[in-house]
Amino acid sequence: MAMVVFATLFSQFESSCFMENARAMTEKHGISYVRDKLISELLDDENLHDGPSIVSGSTFAMRRLGRKKVLIVLDDVSHSKHLDSLAKECGSLGPGSRVIITTRDKQVLDGRVNEIHEAKALGDHESLQLFCFKAFHKDHPEIGYEELSERAVAYAKGIPLALTVLGSYLHSKTTKNGKGTDAIESITFDMSQIKEVSLSADAFKNMPNLRSLELYSRSPKSCANLPSGLESFCDRLGYFYKDFFPLESLPASTFCLQNAVEIHMKYNHVTKLWDGVQDFVNLKVVDLHGSSQLMELPDFSKAQNLEYIVLSLCSKCLETLMVANCGSLEEFSLLSEKITDLDLSTTKIEILHPSIGRLRKLEGLSLNGSKLKNLPINELCCLTTLGKLNFYDCGHLIDKPKLHILFNALHSLQELYLEECSSLAELPDNISASSSLHHLSLSGSSVKSLPASIKHLSKLEIIKLRECRRLRSVPELPPFITYLDATDCTSLETAFITPSTYSKGSCLLVNCMKLDEHSLYGIMINSYFAMMRCLCFDESLVHFFDAVCYRGRTVPMWFGNNRTANSSIAIQLAPHFHNSLGFVISVIVSEFTSNISFRSLFEDRRTFKLYYRFHLEEGEEISEATDWLYCSPLHPDFSKSDHVLLWYEPCRICLPDTTKNTGYV
Structure with missing residues (x-):
């Protein structure tokens, strides 16, 4: 449509420039490149674009531009700051000059233009011009194609996308140089003024190089019927934009988005995107703003270049968000209060938004290998339903004072992982406040001792202390421990093990070379009572008891x-x-x-x-x-x-x- 307007008006001006796909050009080269290209074309002087920013600040160039009546068409501008930058450098245009800007976002134009016109379906004349530009690279039909052109225009009903596709398809059949639809890499279609359009699979078969498909609208009443059999272009598609997506998921038979870089699907009806783990190695952006029916997200663990996820207003049904191992992810937006599991492991996220404190149904939070600059303790204390908290390799985030605050607040906590927290030297005495704690893992941390109050955690069954090389003592433990692993605790000297410490499970003390004889004797005696229970008294323990291992060279004396x-x-x-x-x-x-x-x-x-x-x-x-x-x-x-x-x-x-x-x- 912008091209049609430009073709109609450009002959009335001394100089003109049609800046196609300004958004993509700005993202790729920067606003300085766009500005210099614009001015060099208006002045018809290629030398002005030989180096970076040569035009900027050139009084001579600005004076020449100020004497010309020019036409500028900026197609698909995405940010108001780009307009402000161009206006600052190119503000002095000659009398009678005109600047036309197309954009998908009306706010980009507010306060910056004299008039705003919303695009409507093209009339017959404009439709014919657009079709001919795509089919013949001129504003009128080739001789012999007049009737065919009129039929195509009538079929398209003023829809620019349909005219573009039909014209490009005809061009591929009439040109001798093999171009045409093969050259189409991007299709953008504003459906705001159209109630319904059906996209034909046949129209896309001859677009093997299509990289971008954008079907955007401001109204849910606009509907684009997506056909089956789009595999021919979807395997190359890198940018997909569809507001109000009508289906509940992306059909695997239709959408093959393994090369996708950006997926934008605002205000859609999807309940899930796809099944299983997709190898989206190029995926950087996922925008699902307003997906009110979204119930689950796919596993993004292989999308290692993922940088940005938008889930704002996904508030009804979404329960799980897992973006573990997305090493490029730096930020995400989330306002769903239905989330029960949030996994942000090994991402580059530096700040947790305060809104995380409103996730009142959150049950699991994993921050393994986090790059967070600080931990929002006050917000985390609001997560009263939190049952699993994972701080693996987060030594810079967690310490004794922060754990003291969390223990006082998180009474539903059942699993706590503090592995490889090298700066964590001590646990607070109020660990007993987390009375529901079932699993405690401190492996690889720098803890030197455990608080005596740990014996009051009556539900604690699993304690992992593997490679806690500074640990010197293990105090009296709760009575129902099923698994104690202190392997390679090379500084461990005493372990208070009694017959009441564990009655089933495993007690592993491999390579604890400093463990004193009194502790070793207690372990041996405790093993006797535990195993006798398995042999003679409690058949239910048989499937739970695993092994005991400790330093020694003699079979226990009770073997007789x-x-x-x-x-x-x-x-x-x-x-x-x-x-x-x-x-x-x-x-x-x-x-x-x-x-x-x-x-x-x-x-x-x-x-x-x-x-x-x-x-x-x-x-x-x-x-x-x-x-x-x-x-x-x-x-x-x-x-x-x-x-x-x-x-x-x-x-x-x-x-x-x-x-x-x-x-x-």
């Missing part, structure tokens, strides 16, 4: 005579062994260094293979074999000392009450 230095042992079973649940096994792992990494544990496994042979009174034998992967819950490096391994092995054979003895290897 059922021990050997060989690879097999024969044991006379008790008369009622068939009622027992299994065996307690202890082995001494001699000092060795393993090259096994955690990633290869399941490729290079180290196991004990156990063989059972039961001899019955009638002379019958029953055999069984089983593997036990001893480095799965443990550290694969026993380079510091020999270690005692204890674990429970359930009996998988149903035995009659005539069993005499068993030998196993």
Whole structure:
């Protein structure tokens, strides 16, 4: 439409310039480039554009421009600041000059122009001109194409996009140089004055280089019917803009947006964008402002160039936002109070907007590897439903005073991850205020001790202290611990382990070389009581008990005579062994260094293979074999000392009450 206006008026002026796609040109080259290009074309002097900003400040050039009657058409201007900059440098135009600006945003023009006209469907004459410009690169039909041109104009009904597509398609059929629709890279269509338009898949088949499709409108009453079979251009499409998108999702069979850089879908009807994880390596911008029906967002973990997400006014149904590993993401806008899970791990976001305090239904917040400059503690204290808080590798953000405030406020907190927080040396005494805490992970942190009040956390079951190399003591713990891992706590000297500390699960103290004998004795005694419960009293514990590991070279004394230095042992079973649940096994792992990494544990496994042979009174034998992967819950490096391994092995054979003895290897 802008081209039609320019073609109609340019002959009335001494000089003219049609600046097509000003927005894209400004984003690519900058406003200085656009300004210099504009003035050089108006003065018809290529030398003025030889270097950067040569025109700016040139009195001679400005005087020449001030004596000319010029026509300027700036097509698709996106920011008012660009207009202000151009007006400052090019404000002195000759008498009778005219500047025409097209934009999608009316506010860009407010207070800066004499008149504002809203675009409407083209009349027959303007439609014919636009069609001919696209088909023949002139304002009238070629000889022999008059009737065809009139039919095309009547079919398009004044819609610029339809005229552009039809004209370009005809041009591809009539030119000899192979151009035409192949050269179309961008289509922009304002649907504000149109109720409905259907886009034909055939029209896009000859646009293999289409990179940008924009269908914008100020009214939800405008409808663009998107056909199936658009794969031919969608696999190259980098910019997609569609207001009031009518579907509930982007159909996988229609939209192949693996090369998408920007997706703008304001005020749409989608409940979700797509299923699964898409490899959008180029994706930088996602704008879903006003998506009131949005219920879930896709996994953006592979969109590592993602920089900006807009979710404002997505307030009805959206519950989960996961942008973990989007290493380029620096900001996002979010006002949905329905969010239950927010994952901002390893992003470049530096500031959490205060509106996060209004997420009253938030249950999970992950800030792993965060680049935040500060932590909005007061806002986080408002998240009273928060059950999971992850500060992995956030040593610059979290410290004892901040944790003190959070513990007083977050009474629903069940899982707290403070791993690799190297600046965290101490936990506050009021940790007991988080009475719902179930899982506490401090692995890799700089904590030197745990507060004595930790024993009052009656729901705490899992404590991970792996590689807390400054930790010197473990106090009395709550009575229902199922998993304690203090592997590689090389400074650990005392551990207050009693029979009430843990009754099931694992207690791993690998390479704790400074652990005193009193603590080791307590661990051994506690293991005895725990395993006896598994053997004789509580069948429900069988599936929970895993292993105990600590520094040592002797099988516990409570094994009595059922021990050997060989690879097999024969044991006379008790008369009622068939009622027992299994065996307690202890082995001494001699000092060795393993090259096994955690990633290869399941490729290079180290196991004990156990063989059972039961001899019955009638002379019958029953055999069984089983593997036990001893480095799965443990550290694969026993380079510091020999270690005692204890674990429970359930009996998988149903035995009659005539069993005499068993030998196993």
